[in-house]
Amino acid sequence: MTYIVKPKLHHPKLPHNKLGFTHRDYEGKVSTLCAGCGHDSISAALIQACFELDLPPHRIAKLSGIGCSSKTPDYFLGQSHGFNSVHGRMPSVMTGANLANRDLIYLGVSGDGDSASIGLGQFAHCLRRGVNMVYIVENNGVYGLTKGQFSATADKGSKSKRGASNQDSPIDLVGMAFLMGASFVARSFSGDKKQLVELIKAAIAHRGAAFIDCISPCVAFNNHPGSTKSFDYVREHNEAVNSLEFMEAKQEIKADYAPGTSALVRQHDGTFLNLKKLAADYDPTDRNGALAFLQRHQAAGEIVTGLLFVEPEPEDMVARLNVTKTPLNRLGEAELCPGSAILEKINAELR
Amino acid sequence: MPARLERTNDFVVLFANVNGSGSASANRLFGRAMIRMGVPVGSRNIFPSNIQGLPTWYEVRVSEAGHLGRRGGVDLMVAMNPQTWDNDVKSIDSGGYLFYDSSKPLPPSKFRDDINVVGMPLTEICNKQYSDPRQRQLFKNIMYVGALSQLLDIEPEVIEKLIGELYQGKEKLLAPNVEAFHIGRDYARKHLNGAIGLKLRRCDRVGNKILIEGNAAAALGAVYAGATVAAWYPITPSSSMAEAFQRYCQRYRVDQDGTHRFAIIQAEDELAAIGIVIGAAWNGVRAFTATAGPGISLMQEFIGLAHFAEIPAVIFDVQRGGPSTGMPTRTQQSDILSCAYASHGDTRHVLLFPAEPGECFEFAAKAFDLADRLQTPIFVMSDLDIGMNEWLVEPLAWDDKRKYDRGKVMTFEDLEAGKDFGRYLDVDGDGIPYRTLPGTHPTKGSFFTRGTSRDRYARYSEEGPVYVDNMERLLKKFDTAKSLLPAPVRRNAREATRFGAIYYGSTTTAMDEAIGMLEVNGIHLDTLRVRAYPFVDEIIDFIRAHERIFLVEQNRDAQLKTLLLDTGRVDANKIVSVLHYDGTPVTAHFIVSGISRRMQEIMPVPLRRVAS
Numbered sequence: 001m002t003y004i005v006k007p008k009l010h011h012p013k014l015p016h017n018k019l020g021f022t023h024r025d026y027e028g029k030v031s032t033l034c035a036g037c038g039h040d041s042i043s044a045a046l047i048q049a050c051f052e053l054d055l056p057p058h059r060i061a062k063l064s065g066i067g068c069s070s071k072t073p074d075y076f077l078g079q080s081h082g083f084n085s086v087h088g089r090m091p092s093v094m095t096g097a098n099l100a101n102r103d104l105i106y107l108g109v110s111g112d113g114d115s116a117s118i119g120l121g122q123f124a125h126c127l128r129r130g131v132n133m134v135y136i137v138e139n140n141g142v143y144g145l146t147k148g149q150f151s152a153t154a155d156k157g158s159k160s161k162r163g164a165s166n167q168d169s170p171i172d173l174v175g176m177a178f179l180m181g182a183s184f185v186a187r188s189f190s191g192d193k194k195q196l197v198e199l200i201k202a203a204i205a206h207r208g209a210a211f212i213d214c215i216s217p218c219v220a221f222n223n224h225p226g227s228t229k230s231f232d233y234v235r236e237h238n239e240a241v242n243s244l245e246f247m248e249a250k251q252e253i254k255a256d257y258a259p260g261t262s263a264l265v266r267q268h269d270g271t272f273l274n275l276k277k278l279a280a281d282y283d284p285t286d287r288n289g290a291l292a293f294l295q296r297h298q299a300a301g302e303i304v305t306g307l308l309f310v311e312p313e314p315e316d317m318v319a320r321l322n323v324t325k326t327p328l329n330r331l332g333e334a335e336l337c338p339g340s341a342i343l344e345k346i347n348a349e350l351r
Numbered sequence: 352m353p354a355r356l357e358r359t360n361d362f363v364v365l366f367a368n369v370n371g372s373g374s375a376s377a378n379r380l381f382g383r384a385m386i387r388m389g390v391p392v393g394s395r396n397i398f399p400s401n402i403q404g405l406p407t408w409y410e411v412r413v414s415e416a417g418h419l420g421r422r423g424g425v426d427l428m429v430a431m432n433p434q435t436w437d438n439d440v441k442s443i444d445s446g447g448y449l450f451y452d453s454s455k456p457l458p459p460s461k462f463r464d465d466i467n468v469v470g471m472p473l474t475e476i477c478n479k480q481y482s483d484p485r486q487r488q489l490f491k492n493i494m495y496v497g498a499l500s501q502l503l504d505i506e507p508e509v510i511e512k513l514i515g516e517l518y519q520g521k522e523k524l525l526a527p528n529v530e531a532f533h534i535g536r537d538y539a540r541k542h543l544n545g546a547i548g549l550k551l552r553r554c555d556r557v558g559n560k561i562l563i564e565g566n567a568a569a570a571l572g573a574v575y576a577g578a579t580v581a582a583w584y585p586i587t588p589s590s591s592m593a594e595a596f597q598r599y600c601q602r603y604r605v606d607q608d609g610t611h612r613f614a615i616i617q618a619e620d621e622l623a624a625i626g627i628v629i630g631a632a633w634n635g636v637r638a639f640t641a642t643a644g645p646g647i648s649l650m651q652e653f654i655g656l657a658h659f660a661e662i663p664a665v666i667f668d669v670q671r672g673g674p675s676t677g678m679p680t681r682t683q684q685s686d687i688l689s690c691a692y693a694s695h696g697d698t699r700h701v702l703l704f705p706a707e708p709g710e711c712f713e714f715a716a717k718a719f720d721l722a723d724r725l726q727t728p729i730f731v732m733s734d735l736d737i738g739m740n741e742w743l744v745e746p747l748a749w750d751d752k753r754k755y756d757r758g759k760v761m762t763f764e765d766l767e768a769g770k771d772f773g774r775y776l777d778v779d780g781d782g783i784p785y786r787t788l789p790g791t792h793p794t795k796g797s798f799f800t801r802g803t804s805r806d807r808y809a810r811y812s813e814e815g816p817v818y819v820d821n822m823e824r825l826l827k828k829f830d831t832a833k834s835l836l837p838a839p840v841r842r843n844a845r846e847a848t849r850f851g852a853i854y855y856g857s858t859t860t861a862m863d864e865a866i867g868m869l870e871v872n873g874i875h876l877d878t879l880r881v882r883a884y885p886f887v888d889e890i891i892d893f894i895r896a897h898e899r900i901f902l903v904e905q906n907r908d909a910q911l912k913t914l915l916l917d918t919g920r921v922d923a924n925k926i927v928s929v930l931h932y933d934g935t936p937v938t939a940h941f942i943v944s945g946i947s948r949r950m951q952e953i954m955p956v957p958l959r960r961v962a963s
Contacts, residue, residue, distance in 0.1 A: 029811075058797060061634070061789045074799050074811070081789035082799040083633060085626070086652050092582075092618065092626025097789070099580045099614040099627070100634035104790050122626070125619040324610040328579040329635030329788065333755055335612055336577035338603040340749045346571065347746040350561035 018054040026051045028078040032071070038190035038216030038231075039069055039138045043076040045193050046107070046136075049200035050077065053248075060105045061097055065090040065119060068145050069111030069138035069216075077107075088119025091126035091135070095317070098131050101327040102318045105204060106133040113143050116152040116171045123173070127180035127209045132316040134203040135211045137173055138190070140218035141229035148221035159226030172298065174308060177211040178291045183314030184210035187305045189234050190217070199307060201246040205271040208314030215303065239302040241282040241293075245274040265312050275307060284309050353465045354446040357548040360390050360415035362426040364499075364549075367439045369432050371403030377492035378409040379741075380513055381499065385413055386562065386743060387509045388553045393419030393860065395740050397935060400587070400680045406435045415556055418867075419743060420860025423940025427549055429495060436461065448547050450499065452491075469546045471498055471538060480534065490531040497535020502547040507536060561746050565737035566641075568708035569667055570595035571747065572715025573639055574603060577755050578665070580638035582616045582627035584646060587679045588735035589669035592641040593617075621646035625653040625664070632663045633800065635760070635788040637719045639665035644686045645675040647693065654728055655694025658825075659802040661775075661784070663722035663729075663758070666690075667715070670734040672934045681934025682735035684856055687910035690730045691884055697822060701832050702730045702884040706859035707737060709744040710882075717837065723758035725832055726786060734905070736857040736936040759785040766795040774798045774809040775821060782828030829885060836883035839890055842866075844875035851897035852946070853890075855881040855911060858903050858937050865942035872943075874950055876901065884914060891920045899953060901946050903929045905937055927953075 014022040026047040031040050050057065057079035064070035066087035073082045085093045094108045115123040115137045126135070141154040150158075153173065154166045177185045184206040188196040196214060203210035215234050217223045223230045228237075242263075248271055265273040265285065275284065283289055290309050297304050324331075356362070364381075368374035375396070382394040393412040399405035412422055427448045430439045443449055445465045453470025462468055473494055477487040493514075500510055511529055518525040539546075570592050573581070583593040593615070600613040618624040624640045631638035642650070647668055657664050670686045672678030690702055701721060703714040711733055718729040759779075761772055766787070772795065775784050784807075787796035798809035803821060806812045854862045859880060866878060879893045894900050894915070902912050909928040915921045929945035931937040 056793055058793045059790050063630070079794060079797050081787075081797050083630075084799065084801040085629075086656055089622060089626045089653065092623040093630035093633070095616065095623075096580060096582065096627035096630025096632070096638060097634040098630075099616070100631040100636040100638070101788075101790065104634075121619055122623055125623060129616070318614070321614050322609060322611050323614050324606055324612050328612070328614065328631075331577070331579065331612055333577060333753075336579065336604070337575050337749075340751050342603060343571075343575070343747055343749045347559075347561050350563050351559070 017051055019056060021051065021057075023047065023051050025079065026057055026077055028073070028075040031075040033068060034220045036219040037068070038140065038218070039072050040075070041190040041193060042136065042138055042196065042214055042216055043072050045196040045200055047076045048193075049197045049204065052197070053201055053204060055105065055204070059103070060107055062107045062109065063090050063094045063097065064109040065111070065114035067111040067114050067143070068218075069109055070114060072138070073107070073109050088114050088117070089122055090114065091119065091122035091131070094133055095126050095129065095131050098133065098317065099323070100329045102132070102323060103327050106131070108133050108135040110135065110137050112137060112139045112141060112151040112153040112173070116173055120152070120171065124176060124180045127177055127182045127211065130181065130183065130209050130315060130317045130320060132207055132318065133209060134200065135209070136200075137211075137213050138216040139173065139213055139229070140216050140222050141227070142218050142222040144218050144221060155228040158228045159224070161221050161224055173211070173213045174294065175291065177213070178287060178294075178309060181209070182211045182309070183208035183311035185309040186211070186307050187213045187215070187303070189215045189238055189303075189305055191231055191235065192238070192305070195240065195244070195305065198244040198246045202244060202267075202271075202273050202307065205246070205267055205269055206310070206314070207268050208311065208316045234303055237301060237303045239279070239297060239304050241277075241279040241304055241306040241308065242284065243276040243278060244307050245276070247272040247274055265310055268313050273307065273310065278306070285312070353467055355467055355548045356426055356444065356446040356448070358426065359550045359552050360413060360554065362413050362549045363422055363424060364411040364413070364427040364429065365425045365439075365442070366409040366411070366429040367432045367435050368407050368409065369434070370399055370401050370405045370407040372492070373489045374407070374431065374492045375409065376517070377496050378411070380493075380510060380517070381496050382411045383513055383562070384500065384505050384510045385411075385551055386557055387513065388506060388551060389555045389557045390415055390551060390553070391417045391419060391556050391560075391743055393421075393743065395421065395736065395936060398680050400678075406432050413551070415554055417556060418860065418864040418939070420862070420864055421936050421938040422864060423938030427547065429499070431495070440466075448549070450495070450547075467546070469502070469543055471495070471543065476534065476538065490527070493528050493531045494535035497532040498539035498543065500532075501536045501539035502543060504550050504552070506553070507532075557743065559746055560743050562741045562743055563708045563747075564591065564739060564741050565705070565708040565711040565733050566592035566669065566739060567595040568747065569641075569711040569715040569731065569733060569738070570599055572712040573665075573719070574599045575712075575749055576637060576716040576719040578637040578639050578719060579613050580628065580631035580636050581613070581640065582618050582624040582638070583641050584618050584621045584624050586621075586643045586646050588671050588739045589641040589643050589646070589667060591739060592667055592669065621649040622653065625650040625666070628664045629653060629657050629662050632722070637663070637665070637723070639667060639719075641667040641669065643669050643671050643679070644673050644689065647686055647689055651694045654700070655696055655698055656802055657728045658694060658698045658700065659696070660800050661726040661786070663726055665715075665718045665722050665729050665731065667731045667733060669738040670732065678934045680735070682857065682936055683905050683932055683934065684732070684734055684858070685906040685910065685932070687732065687906065688913060690732065691914055699829055699885070700728055700730055701725065701836070702732050703837065704732050704855040704882050705737065706856055706880065707744050708742045709747065711737060712747045714837065720756040721832070721835055724756050724835060725783060725828060726758060727828070732856060734857050759783055761785045761787045761791070761796060763792050766792045772796050773807045775805065775824070776807040777824050777827070781831040782824045782826070783831060833885050833887050836885075836887065838887065839882055839893075840880040841889070841893065842878045844877050845870065846875045848875040848877055849898040850875070850901070850950075851877045851879065851893060851899070852901040852903060853879050853881060853893070853911075854903040856905075858905060861937050861939045861942055862903060864939035865946070868939060868943045869946060872947065874947065876946075881911065886915065886918060890915075891918065894921050894925060898925070900926050901929055901949065902926050903931075903937070903942055903945075905931050907932045
């Protein structure tokens with residue numbers, strides 16, 4: 001949301017991807033967020049992931065709710081349609097969009113106020129429906145646009161900039177996503193772009209409800225001592241369970257890891273997730289085991305990051321509803337209107 | 352001896368039953384049999400918010416003249432519910448009939464001298480005949496239908512055929528039902544012959560009409576209009592519309608490989624339902640939700656977004672009594688204002704007012720064209736009376752040459768040809784801009800959708816003049832809507848008159864009958880049935896051309912009148928409201944007495960005397 005249009009000029013040697021696009025073709029308008037905001041790093045990671053995946057930008061739809069995070073879709077993928085919807089209700093809009101055209105990639109961008117407070121219900125229900133999407137929560141534990149109120153993901157005992165202490169239990173969106181049946185669950189940190197880019201790529205390739213909880217410190221209101229969502233705190237407590245390398249189908253798989261230290265997961269679309277294990281006892285395909293692990297480590301004050309859960313062969317919403325392969329928005333009278341002869345039959349039944 | 356009403360093909364029967372006792376299908380059979388004999392019948396279910404135990408009524412209006420609204424009054428009461436006995440007996444017209452279960456003796460104080468009492472020991476007969484308690488209850492219903500068919504001259508073959516259709520594939524139930532039906536008939540022939548002066552006589556006034564609920568008709572309209580996404584949250588009285596849409600799609604929209612050319616989501620609440628509709632419509636399909644007043648309340652914020660972001664959406668509001676814990680199973684027209692002005696900010700929405708299921712079908716299909724053309728939410732304002740009752744209406748019709756009007760959507764070719772795309776740019780002077788669908792073109796036509804704070808090219812702007820410019824265009828668009836809406840229906844009185852009446856929606860059938868009754872009393876009215884909002888000039892002109900306008904509505908606060916006054920072109924003193932809002936469908940008698948009384952106030956000298 002900016003008045004400034006970025007110049008189209010760029011360095012002639014800027015690398016091109018398979019579609020002939022440069023990195024710049026995936027950018028959006030100039031960000032109006034605070035300098036140093038974690039959210040801008042996430043936008044940058046999204047741009048890089050889409051560039052590296054050679055995605056045609058116009059085949060991506062970006063949807064968001066309300067809040068700082070929800071403004072960001074204007075700052076990346078300028079050639080994509082975007083929809084800045086209603087506070088906490090982006091999931092339903094994305095669900096409808098997905099039903100209308102199953103062929104696009106859906107990127108939902110939300111914040112912790114948007115998804116954990118006002119929109120907790122819609123967050124839960126779009127996951128349980130298995131909407132094929134990448135749902136990123138840019139989680140800073142605070143309301144930025146309204147200047148510093150606690151959000152529902154703020155940890156118990158964490159301190160606000162003004163010194164108030166949060167006494168309510170935090171909502172753990174990752175735990176919620178596990179329980180609601182998300183088929184891809186990850187947590188990352190806006191300060192770890194390498195990890196985040198690979199997770200986004202894997203999530204986009206995943207054909208189901210993919211959720212990424214990305215801790216994204218608010219430099220204006222939640223980056224002080226006593227906050228558990230500050231850059232310093234997250235860096236100190238970040239416990240990555242694995243390191244992900246996203247690989248497209250045709251890529252040669254280099255098995256240069258010692259046995260037992262790496263797992264290869266084949267996704268439905270033929271892509272591979274090469275997961276280098278950092279925590280020996282973590283299995284990201286075991287929903288119950290993974291959840292127990294997370295809760296144990298969370299209780300110990302660690303912020304567990306990485307690909308936390310993946311179901312390699314998920315069934316998404318349109319598959320469950322048995323929706324025809326042709327996007328519904330391409331059907332016309334011939335496919336949809338039963339015609340007057342059938343109406344005559346219906347009339348006859350009603351006599 | 353009390354007087355006896357003697358009427359043929361023109362009377363009102365009211366069944367008073369206990370909810371969940373299986374009476375509904377028997378009562379329905381009764382009404383259907385009359386229709387099969389060529390006599391028009393209007394049936395209404397007046398039911399509680401309950402599954403079992405509370406009182407429920409089923410009113411059957413028999414009218415060879417085709418008056419299928421409620422008349423008012425009761426000629427024959429079939430009193431099967433002890434809980435409501437006293438009021439039921441009280442409601443019978445003098446000279447009318449009380450048919451009841453006489454198994455248990457009742458003191459004379461429980462009856463009236465001016466009505467004809469017809470007792471039949473139904474429980475006693477059933478207990479003798481059946482040992483299973485469930486059977487005793489169920490067959491009691493079909494038994495009274497048998498007795499009434501004998502007393503009213505309903506052809507038994509017609510009912511037998513209907514029973515056969517009802518239990519097709521369930522032959523085990525067929526024979527015992529036919530048997531119970533005849534037990535009832537035989538008893539009436541032997542013991543009650545000639546007890547009732549209301550008679551049915553075969554005629555040919557039904558023609559090829561069909562019996563259909565408004566909700567089913569609206570659902571069919573959505574199917575025919577090519578709606579593919581429906582999102583809803585269960586709420587009486589609208590649920591049966593979503594369910595009918597599912598049923599018809601299952602029949603007509605499943606490919607040979609079993610895949611569906613539709614998607615229906617039962618959402619977690621109404622907020623999600625409208626969100627899904629908006630997301631789907633933004634992405635280029637025709638989408639709708641069906642709801643009632645409480646759902647409209649919950650959807651307000653999203654409706655505003657759809658209005659400002661200019662996204663087509665069709666909302667079926669099957670109105671009921673307010674509020675949420677109010678009268679969910681009773682009918683009203685009380686969401687007019689909450690829909691017309693739904694949401695925060697300056698918003699106004701297009702409303703359609705169907706009068707019967709035929710128009711539910713027609714307006715449903717129309718609503719999708721309007722939504723696409725105007726890129727805005729369209730409300731179809733049905734109500735419980737239309738939505739959940741079976742009405743006898745003209746057969747539904749569809750012109751196979753009809754094309755969907757998908758409105759102004761820029762295609763890949765348009766963009767490629769270099770057409771100037773401004774999402775909120777008024778190119779044609781009608782206030783309606785062009786839109787693009789996500790995924791259309793690799794480098795052209797993308798935009799960021801938000802409520803306001805953007806200019807004609809969808810670029811972010813918080814400048815005042817830019818905001819005003821957009822709001823003025825939206826007004827122009829609203830004005831454009833007038834030229835696309837169903838026109839009002841005018842009927843001139845037989846004699847020139849200075850008085851007029853305006854009405855809309857489910858009031859129509861009772862109004863038609865009331866106008867005839869008023870004429871008999873010497874009150875002549877020109878009438879105008881409003882079918883849509885915003886109001887076209889014809890409506891304003893009609894009001895201006897008359898000295899007084901009686902505006903009949905089924906709400907307390909005269910909501911349509913408020914909308915009319917809001918145009919700033921109507922004199923408030925001219926409009927006299929006649930308001931019915933007890934939750935039951937309005938009757939012709941109510942309208943007649945309401946208008947007559949107010950007429951007396953306006954012109955104290957009786958019209959007839961003036962004429963003579």
